[in-house]
Amino acid sequence: MSQFYTSTDHFVLVPAIMLALFGCAVLLFDFFLFPEPRQRKRLVWFLFAGEIFTAAGLWRQQAFLASEGLPEITAFQGTLTVDGFSLFFNWIFVAVSLLVAIVSWRYLEIEGEHHGEYYGLILLAQCGMYFLATGTDLITLFIGLELMALCFYVMVGFLRERKRSNEAAMKYLLLGAFSSGLMVYGFSVMYGLAGSTKLRAVAAAIASRDAWDPVVFLAMATTAVGVLFKVSAAPFHMWAPDAYEGAPTTVTAFLAVGSKAASFAFLMRIFLGPLETARPAWEPLLVLVAVLSLTIGNLAAITQNNVKRLLAYSSISHAGYILLGLIAGNATGLKGMAVYILVYAFMTLGAFLVVVALRRENLIGEDIEDMAGLMHRSPGYAVLMLIFLLSLAGIPPTAGFIGKYYIFLALLETSHYLLAALAALYVAVAIYYYFRIVRSMFISEAVAAPPLESTVGLRVALAVTGVLTLAIGVYPEPFLRLAQTSLVR
Amino acid sequence: MLHPITNAHFLVLSAALLLIGTIGVLTRRNMVVILMSIELILNAVNINLVTFSRHFGDVHGQIFAIFVITVAAAETAVGLGILIALFRNRETVLADEVDLLKW
Numbered sequence: 001m002s003q004f005y006t007s008t009d010h011f012v013l014v015p016a017i018m019l020a021l022f023g024c025a026v027l028l029f030d031f032f033l034f035p036e037p038r039q040r041k042r043l044v045w046f047l048f049a050g051e052i053f054t055a056a057g058l059w060r061q062q063a064f065l066a067s068e069g070l071p072e073i074t075a076f077q078g079t080l081t082v083d084g085f086s087l088f089f090n091w092i093f094v095a096v097s098l099l100v101a102i103v104s105w106r107y108l109e110i111e112g113e114h115h116g117e118y119y120g121l122i123l124l125a126q127c128g129m130y131f132l133a134t135g136t137d138l139i140t141l142f143i144g145l146e147l148m149a150l151c152f153y154v155m156v157g158f159l160r161e162r163k164r165s166n167e168a169a170m171k172y173l174l175l176g177a178f179s180s181g182l183m184v185y186g187f188s189v190m191y192g193l194a195g196s197t198k199l200r201a202v203a204a205a206i207a208s209r210d211a212w213d214p215v216v217f218l219a220m221a222t223t224a225v226g227v228l229f230k231v232s233a234a235p236f237h238m239w240a241p242d243a244y245e246g247a248p249t250t251v252t253a254f255l256a257v258g259s260k261a262a263s264f265a266f267l268m269r270i271f272l273g274p275l276e277t278a279r280p281a282w283e284p285l286l287v288l289v290a291v292l293s294l295t296i297g298n299l300a301a302i303t304q305n306n307v308k309r310l311l312a313y314s315s316i317s318h319a320g321y322i323l324l325g326l327i328a329g330n331a332t333g334l335k336g337m338a339v340y341i342l343v344y345a346f347m348t349l350g351a352f353l354v355v356v357a358l359r360r361e362n363l364i365g366e367d368i369e370d371m372a373g374l375m376h377r378s379p380g381y382a383v384l385m386l387i388f389l390l391s392l393a394g395i396p397p398t399a400g401f402i403g404k405y406y407i408f409l410a411l412l413e414t415s416h417y418l419l420a421a422l423a424a425l426y427v428a429v430a431i432y433y434y435f436r437i438v439r440s441m442f443i444s445e446a447v448a449a450p451p452l453e454s455t456v457g458l459r460v461a462l463a464v465t466g467v468l469t470l471a472i473g474v475y476p477e478p479f480l481r482l483a484q485t486s487l488v489r
Numbered sequence: 490m491l492h493p494i495t496n497a498h499f500l501v502l503s504a505a506l507l508l509i510g511t512i513g514v515l516t517r518r519n520m521v522v523i524l525m526s527i528e529l530i531l532n533a534v535n536i537n538l539v540t541f542s543r544h545f546g547d548v549h550g551q552i553f554a555i556f557v558i559t560v561a562a563a564e565t566a567v568g569l570g571i572l573i574a575l576f577r578n579r580e581t582v583l584a585d586e587v588d589l590l591k592w
Contacts, residue, residue, distance in 0.1 A: 139553050146560045150567055157571045166575040167587050173571055174523050174584075177564050178514045181530035184557060185507055188537035188550075195545040197553060242590040 011064070012075035012082050014057035015090065016130045022050025023123030030116030040116050041105045047097070047119045054126075055094050062087050078198050079137040088338060088486035089133035089265040092345050096258045097126050099349055099464060102457030104250040107356050111248060113159050122254065125151035129262035136273070138187045138197040141266060145183075145230070148262060149176050152255055156247040168246020175229065175239045183226020189219035190274060202274040211280040220278050224285065227270060230263035232312075233319045234292040241300075244312035249359060249366070252308055253352035256315050257345045264322060264341055271326060272334075279329070286327055291422065293320030298429045306366050307355050310433065311348065314392060317426065318344050321407055324423060328410035331487065336406030338483035343403040343472055347391040350465035354385045357458055360450050368437055373446025381452060382441045384466045389434040391469045394427050399472035402479075499540040506533035518583045524568050531561040 026046045034040050061082050065073065072083035101122055108114040124147060131144025153176065157169025191197055193215060194205035209216055225236060232240040244252045275282060297317030304310035322344070325337035358365030358381075375382040391398035404427065411420040472479045506529050513526025535554045542550025576582055 139549070139556055142553075143556055143560070146563070150563055153567050153571065157574060160574050161578070163575075163578045164589055166571065166578055167589050169571045170520065170568075170575050170587065171590070173564075173568050174514075174520065174527070177524075177527045177568065178530070181510070181527050181534070184534050185530065185537065188534045188541070188553075191538060191550055191553065192541040192544075195541070195547055197549045246590055 006075075008073060009075040009080075011061065012073055012080050012134070014060075015054040016127050016134075018050055018053040018057060019123050019127035019130060022046050022053070023120045023127060025050075026120035026123065027117055030120070034116065037114065040114055043116045043119050044101055044105060047101045047123060050123050051094055051098055058087060058090050058094070074136070076137075078200060079140050080131075080134050081136040082134060084485040084487065085265070085268070086134040088482065089261060089341075090130060092261050092342060093126050093129045093133070093258060096254065096261070096345055096349060097122050099353075099461045100250055100254045100258070103253075103353055103356055103455070103461050105457065106455045107248065107250050107359060108158075110359055110361060111159055113161075113248070115158075118155070118158065121151045121155050125155070125254075125258065129258060129265075132262045132269075133265040136199045136269065138190060138199070138202070141269065142180075142184055142187060145180060145226075145263075145266060148259065149180065149230075152251075152259055155251040156243050156255065158248050158251060162246075164246040165248070166246075168243045172239050172243040179226045179229035179236065181226075182222045183229075186219045186221070186223030186226065189215060189222070193219065199269070199273045203276065206274055207277040211278045216278050217281055220275055220282055221285075223270060223275070224282065227263065227267045228289055231260060231267055231319045231322075232316055233289050233323060234296040234316060235289075237293065237296065237316045237319075240316055241309050241312040244315075245306055245309045245366075249308065249352060249356045252312075253349050253356070256311065256352060257349045260315065260319070261341050261345055264337070268326070268334075268337065283327060283329075286323055287419065290320045290323040290327060291419070293317060293323065294423060294426045298426045298433075301433045302429070304433075305368050307368060307371070307437065308352075308366050310368075310437075311351055311355075314430070314434075315344075315348060317430065318348075318392075321404065321423065324416075324419060325407050325410055327419070328407075328414045328416060330410055330414055332406060332413055333410030334487055335480070335483050336403070336410050338486045339406055339476075339480060340403035342479060342483060343391070343399040343469075346465045346468045346472070347388050347398070347400055350384065350462065350469060351388040351392065353458065353462050353465060354381055354388070357381055357452050357454060357462070360453065363450060368440050369447070370449070371437060371440045372444035374441040376446040377449065378452045381462075384462055385441060386438060387466055387469055389438055391473065393431045393434045395431070397470070397473045399469045399476075402472055402476045496540050496544050499536055503533045503536040503540070506530070506536065518585055520572055520582045520584050520587075521569075523584065524565060524572075528561055528565065531557055 026043055030043060072081050074081045128144045128148030131140050135141040135144050153169055153173045156172050157165050159165035190202045194202040206216055229236040294317050297313045297320060301310050301313035322337050322340050325333040355366060358370055387398060391400035394400040394404040408420055510526045510529030514523050517523055534557055538550040538554040
């Protein structure tokens with residue numbers, strides 16, 4: 001009989017405990033300590049404390065793995081697995097949560113919806129992400145996904161008085177709940193195949209069957225719908241533009257980066273774990289999904305005038321690129337996925353942060369016209385936005401180029417020449433719509449608009465994302481090594 | 490003569506519930522009914538899980554089902570909360586009348 005809660009279990013669970021503890025502490029102390037609305041910004045310190053303890057827990061896990069030379073630590077009889085993969089993603093989540101939190105305060109003040117639970121929801125959503133990256137059990141993954149998704153439904157609808165925010169949250173919730181319902185049906189079929197909820201047992205059960213077995217196909221297809229919905233790949237992308245546009249911009253940034261990275265971690269756990277042996281069955285489907293994502297994302301972005309909506313379509317096309325890495329499926333492709341997700345996180349976050357900076361009293365600042373002449377008004381922001389857009393388009397020497405380089409390399413190594421050609425073609429399309437923003441910023445006449453006021457948090461966050469976007473592009477070696485560690489299994 | 494109820498019957502019931510729920514989500518206009526259809530899908534999952542749990546004599550399926558029930562309750566609570574906020578501002582619960590966000 002195994003012990004119920006061993007010290008290893010605790011060791012693996014510490015970051016999640018810290019996130020949940022501080023998340024709940026925010027909800028509790030919001031009432032007791034800070035009855036006055038203007039005191040609420042102090043709640044961000046709870047988030048900082050929570051992230052410090054979480055980072056400490058992750059650091060100890062990393063040091064333990066390194067000192068013992070172990071590939072992984074498993075806990076709760078194989079329910080949670082800490083390995084390079086989970087640590088890689090969890091570091092991204094910590095960075096993203098911190099960067100989003102430090103810019104949120106002023107933005108929410110302007111919107112008039114500054115509530116303490118915002119920080120609590122960030123922490124709890126991150127707790128869900130922790131389980132998505134670390135879980136190796138169907139139940140754990142499902143709970144992690146739902147914990148993250150429920151927090152995001154609430155955060156998207158955070159501007160209660162705004163019709164757009166309500167509408168975005170409602171659409172996101174209905175489609176999200178539907179897709180996760182289908183996904184968990186797939187999980188139940190997997191349980192039926194294996195008689196166990198452990199991913200390892202499910203993998204063994206699926207491996208013992210034919211790749212085209214109808215029951216395996218049913219489990220794969222329903223699971224894929226839920227997973228692909230969460231990474232907003234076409235044709236399951238319908239929620240993304242609406243949710244991104246209607247949500248408060250800081251939440252959009254968190255949704256576009258945190259939720260997407262966590263969902264890709266989940267996708268890789270599922271498709272490279274239990275479904276690996278069913279590759280002949282899912283590869284054609286994923287090729288279709290990736291091509292559709294690239295096509296719809298890039299073509300629909302051309303006509304957008306709202307920057308948030310444009311970036312939403314761009315994020316759909318980025319999901320397509322990341323999926324191409326999975327389709328290639330060799331070591332370069334998987335490394336490419338990890339690098340791309342890392343790069344995507346910082347460049348997309350940066351682009352959304354510039355949109356956050358454009359929000360002022362009485363001015364929403366989300367349209368491309370609102371950026372007209374930004375170079376003459378606030379050159380710093382214009383240059384940073386240029387860097388992020390170059391990176392999103394994949395032009396060297398920015399980070400986006402490194403991400404795309406490995407994806408293309410993997411496609412060529414595995415002789416997917418047609419897919420590589422198509423993906424390269426869409427880079428050209430992407431340059432066109434990103435440069436609509438650049439043209440507006442640099443060439444259009446400056447419009448009379450109130451100046452941009454920046455906070456310390458915003459400046460720090462923009463500096464971090466800007467420096468990283470350039471650094472990964474100019475000197476990629478340490479980041480590539482980091483991505484490489486995520487692949488040791 | 491009565492036939493005993495086998496696991497296959499449960500699985501067919503579950504598949505039928507999944508189908509009804511999916512059709513409900515895709516065709517109904519009222520968002521409250523859509524939420525109810527999502528509940529049907531989750532109940533299909535529960536029947537599946539409990540059936541397999543009985544079949545294998547393994548308790549994990551029932552644990553999973555309890556988690557699914559919990560998540561369904563949380564999802565409905567959040568969903569109805571957002572729906573009430575939406576209704577206050579828009580005075581409608583029909584999905585096709587909620588159309589501010591469009592390309």
